[in-house]
Ligand SMILES: NC(=O)C1=CN([C@@H]2O[C@H](COP(=O)(O)OP(=O)(O)OC[C@H]3O[C@@H](n4cnc5c(N)ncnc54)[C@H](OP(=O)(O)O)[C@@H]3O)[C@@H](O)[C@H]2O)C=CC1
């Protein structure tokens with residue numbers, strides 16, 4: 001069911017996953033001149049995109065570019081592609097990569113993750129799962145992140161994002177394809193920070209949803225967002241990120257967008273929890289992917305392993321487990337310690353450089369272990 005991308009002149013790209021973000025990213029690429037083929041797992045959805053230029057389930061009211069085409073066959077999507085973008089729910093990435101592996105063998109094209117989750121069973125970031133399953137050069141892998149609520153971008157509202165890759169060249173190649181008049185991409189080489197920014201802001205957005213659902217106001221939310229950014233930065237740096245990445249689009253930028261918007265599925269899931277629905281009820285009610293729900297447990301496991309305190313995320317977990325009344329989430333914003341704490345916002349300085357020191361220690365141990373770390377980097 002492939003149609004010709006007659007008017008497009010740019011690179012040929014395959015986008016795997018035709019939900020709200022995959023389809024929106026396909027539109028970004030097509031509007032930037034790329035020849036886009038979407039892969040949807042349901043034939044009827046591929047047909048609707050290819051023939052009707054619509055994706056009514058995920059992007060109601062949006063007309064897709066006429067150059068965009070779609071298929072439900074992976075081999076057709078990948079055939080002739082110069083770049084491939086992955087946008088399936090994080091927990092399904094590994095199984096999807098098994099189908100892609102033979103099609104990507106003997107190619108050198110960039111592989112781009114659009115996803116914002118970690119694998120529940122392993123705690124691995126999506127770029128790590130890609131590297132493992134495809135056994136490919138990590139310099140081919142890029143990740144895209146930032147304040148990118150799909151429906152706003154599909155409506156062509158001006159937005160910025162960041163593309164990260166260990167290879168500056170790969171990041172720039174992808175950024176050149178993924179930009180147009182309403183979508184601006186920056187580049188960096190901090191894959192860890194860029195990915196963790198996207199994962200961690202989801203968890204803080206669930207917390208914000210919870211306090212919204214309970215009915216608390218702006219002070220509570222601003223407090224959680226501010227302390228949440230410190231928590232995100234501590235965690236990400238302890239796991240190998242550059243602190244400045246968390247101050248950028250993939251950290252603070254995405255945190256603001258996701259915590260503020262009713263379009264956010266993580267925020268929505270939190271709101272339902274705050275209104276008293278159980279975790280099981282929330283999962284039943286969500287008909288789109290809320291990555292934060294599956295990421296809480298593996299992130300807390302990694303936090304324990306890297307000696308990072310995440311009181312807000314801990315509380316989200318307790319609400320999810322039915323062990324904390326959502327109304328109690330706010331008074332425990334930092335810790336139960338009675339001793340007043342210094343407010344520390346600049347990472348690793350006011351605490352005597354504790355987290356930074358731990359990061360150096362880990363780097364030292366990694367060096368001694370021949371480059372291996374617990375997180376598999
Ligand atoms: N939406 C957004 O604003 C943004 C989302 N992201 C990230 O993008 C990723 C994808 O999310 P998003 O597009 O929003 O999710 P959606 O819920 O909108 O869509 C999910 C898509 O994945 C498909 N799918 C579900 N299960 C599987 C599976 N087992 N194998 C293959 N395909 C499957 C669905 O197909 P079907 O319809 O057949 O069920 C659907 O096409 C997530 O990691 C998310 O965090 C990042 C930035 C912005």
Ligand SMILES: O=C(CO)COP(=O)(O)O
Pocket residue numbers: 116146147148149150202205254257258263264265266267289290291
């Ligand atoms: O990542 C997003 C915005 O940048 C989308 O957030 P949600 O997955 O919560 O909808």
